[in-house]
């Protein structure tokens with residue numbers, strides 16, 4: 001694990017998301033109503049909708065383009081839809097959001 | 111006899127010494143250091159001491175006699191400053207003591223946020239008797255005010271205690287709901303309501319910028335500019351294990367002092383327990399596991415085998431009359447199921463989280479009687495598949511009726527208004543039912559409820575159902591979404607009748623089955639709240655679709671289109687130049703729209719604040735081409751130019767657009783104003799279309815030319831421009847107050863009927879009142895969203911949170 005500090009939880013709106021650019025592509029960092037954080041690919045597998053612009057509800061996000069819903073724990077599409085987004089280790093340390101640089105590096109290698 | 115030295119006379123070491131003296135009396139010659147000038151006391155009972163429900167004497171656990179009887183040398187009020195492991199001595203402020211075995215029980219220190227002024231006299235933590243006494247003293251001054259920073263367990267106990275002592279108390283909490291580590295959002299909402307009913311002010315998402323005062327605390331400044339007067343500030347934002355001493359002594363530390371399952375540190379003669387230790391990656395903050403550690407440590411020291419194991423924890427808040435309980439892991443997730451029970455009338459909320467036929471978490475508010483039973487199920491990993499159906503009703507439940515889905519309506523008081531059109535209260539309807547009415551038709555005939563616009567029909571039916579039970583068969587209505595059984599109309603009416611003014615209030619009091627809704631209900635509820643309570647509720651961007659949150663229209667490739675207003679389709683050379691410059695600067699494609707204005711397509715999200723600032727600079731504001739709100743007002747050239755024009759159609763169009771822009775509506779609203787019946791502005795297929803004639807203005811409503819093509823129906827003919835504007839504004843407000851979210855005007859009119867609308871609007875007083883309510887809402891919402899978001903602080907949010915492209919490449 002190689003934790004990288006990417007910002008403070010207050011920089012992400014409650015029940016919202018922000019984008020993080022990485023050399024392996026864009027990652028969305030989500031903050032739920034319970035102040036949990038999740039990180040996942042920003043790109044919807046359906047037609048590339050930016051998931052960081054979706055509505056965050058419970059521990060899920062709805063894609064802004066055509067309403068596919070993803071579970072942020074597993075990255076799996078919900079309901080009748082099929083699809084999967086990669087998720088990444090992320091944690092909170094006293095309000096700071098830490099992303100695992102190693103997991104990102106693995107992604108670019110893959 | 112072996113020499114045992116103990117550092118810290120806290121909750122953990124007190125318990126360990128008791129066990130040790132039981133199992134191996136006389137085995138050790140014990141010296142006990144404590145930085146606090148006293149021996150062991152029950153720290154968790156400081157809250158009742160603060161509130162005045164107990165005295166300090168009542169919470170002492172070990173008195174002078176006990177230490178004497180057991181031959182313990184007490185060095186209270188003396189801090190240990192270092193440890194020499196070579197020579198095996200502990201160095202206190204008053205001198206050294208040699209040890210054979212050493213125990214660390216140093217606990218933790220409160221965390222103080224390093225804002226300016228954090229060191230002023232009057233800023234206290236909440237950890238020991240000194241802090242408690244400082245608070246009691248501050249409360250002694252009449253009219254004194256306290257600010258508690260931190261809405262966790264301790265902060266709230268402090269707040270409740272100070273309030274009981276008569277202080278004016280404000281709690282500041284950084285997060286979106288109280289006690290977020292122990293509670294979900296719904297329970298957090300109930301707790302907040304409960305505290306507010308005790309006179310405690312709670313501010314969520316409140317960040318402290320500075321504490322200031324002349325030689326002592328006088329006020330607290332928040333990030334949003336709020337200033338709060340304060341005679342005392344209690345910081346309760348978390349704890350840090352007290353491990354400085356252990357680190358200096360070279361013991362192996364991670365987040366805290368590392369121990370194994372026998373409570374041994376990296377030095378075989380040194381042990382540790384309590385909040386200062388880290389076991390298997392865990393640190394501690396509640397007493398239950400510390401008591402287990404105390405047992406294990408006593409056995410280890412007595413030479414008996416035992417091992418510490420992690421167990422599930424449960425939490426209760428010690429505020430008298432505030433019943434809450436949480437245990438286990440209650441986050442939602444894949445493969446996990448929620449069972450939620452809400453009884454809003456009694457303020458009860460229970461949520462169980464189940465995974466693989468086992469209960470793994472529970473949150474309870476209002477009625478915590480079954481808490482320990484659930485906690486037992488969690489700890490034991492009991493298979494609950496057999497009792498799945500009735501689990502939430504607790505151990506006493508032996509079959510019977512399921513939770514009442516009509517409880518929201520059942521809970522309404524008799525004077526709650528059900529039918530807004532005719533002013534009919536729930537009591538009138540129940541009276542009619544008692545008088546023999548058994549169906550909707552009879553209620554309509556006797557009370558006029560639901561006889562006008564009809565949006566309260568669902569509620570009237572539910573009142574019937576509550577009153578008549580099985581004798582009434584409910585027609586099935588379409589609920590808003592999977593989060594609730596209520597229809598849009600019910601939700602709208604209940605928001606008004608029960609004065610629900612926040613989204614958590616709706617979720618909680620109307621029995622939502624999900625923690626915070628979904629993408630279907632959130633935008634609807636957000637709209638209803640802002641339409642009904644323009645001053646109390648503020649629009650929540652996180653409950654809006656991307657376009658309405660970013661104030662631009664997202665395209666299939668993730669770029670945005672930007673469309674400034676062109677009032678009534680009029681523009682000038684300056685505006686066109688600014689548009690042309692912006693197109694060059696941001697690489698946008700330019701298109702003339704079907705709505706008489708110009709679209710800049712393909713703008714990157716990061717560039718939005720800059721292009722808006724440029725267009726603002728030329729006097730242009732957002733065209734709201736993306737909102738459920740006023741879109742365009744198309745006009746024709748009218749009598750200024752056209753040889754057939756009868757009135758100033760362009761001028762009226764501009765006046766209407768300037769009056770209506772910025773308002774949120776259930777669906778989009780488009781207007782057209784044509785100068786004569788030739789109708790070049792296509793006014794007859796707009797939500798509101800005005801055709802000018804020699805004698806005045808023909809106002810039509812309910813047109814559309816999208817998936818359905820609808821011709822307007824005539825609302826009214828008026829003589830003057832002022833009247834035309836008044837009728838249009840009143841119509842828009844009536845639509846805002848009554849329509850279901852995402853019903854365009856024609857759909858809403860199809861439900862309530864044009865005659866009803868005409869009847870309401872024909873009443874001069876009613877029309878004036880609607881206009882007044884619209885203007886009140888505009889006083890909040892008629893601001894250019896672009897200008898607000900082009901401000902540096904807001905613009906920042908349009909950039910990525912971080913750019914790691916360089917780091918990850920390394």
Ligand code: SRM
Pocket residue numbers: 663664665671673701702703704705706707708709735736741742778780795813814815816817818854
């Ligand atoms: C830009 C524009 C097309 C153009 O290039 O001319 C346009 C573009 C869109 N229209 Fe439209 N409509 C545009 C004029 C119209 C018109 C013509 C008019 O207003 O006179 C109509 C028919 C009139 C009407 O609304 O009744 C029209 C009927 C629709 C509908 C169908 C509405 C309905 O009730 O059936 C939708 C879908 C919706 O709103 O749910 C829609 C939705 C859309 C959306 C917002 C689809 C979306 O959600 O992304 C398109 C956004 C593209 C973008 O990124 O900007 N657009 N759309 C026009 C913008 C006008 C403006 O200046 O604001």
Ligand SMILES: Cc1cc2nc3c(=O)[nH]c(=O)nc-3n(C[C@H](O)[C@H](O)[C@H](O)COP(=O)(O)OP(=O)(O)OC[C@H]3O[C@@H](n4cnc5c(N)ncnc54)[C@H](O)[C@@H]3O)c2cc1C
Pocket residue numbers: 117118119120121122123143144145146153154155156157188189190191215216217218236237238264352355383384385386394395396397398400426428
């Ligand atoms: C107001 C309040 C309410 C609480 N309510 C609850 C509750 O309801 N339920 C619950 O489970 N938990 C509760 N807690 C938490 C609980 O009190 C702690 O988990 C527990 O006290 C930790 O015990 P400990 O022995 O590790 O540390 P402590 O009890 O903090 O004892 C550590 C002692 O070590 C002394 N010390 C530190 N360094 C030195 C040194 N260098 N030399 C000499 N002495 C030193 C300190 O002065 C202190 O007296 C509450 C805490 C507070 C403050």
Ligand code: SF4
Pocket residue numbers: none
């Ligand atoms: S008709 Fe309107 S919604 Fe359809 S593609 Fe054209 S602009 Fe988009």
Ligand code: FES
Pocket residue numbers: 044045046047048049063064065066067068
């Ligand atoms: S791109 Fe996400 S649902 Fe279509």
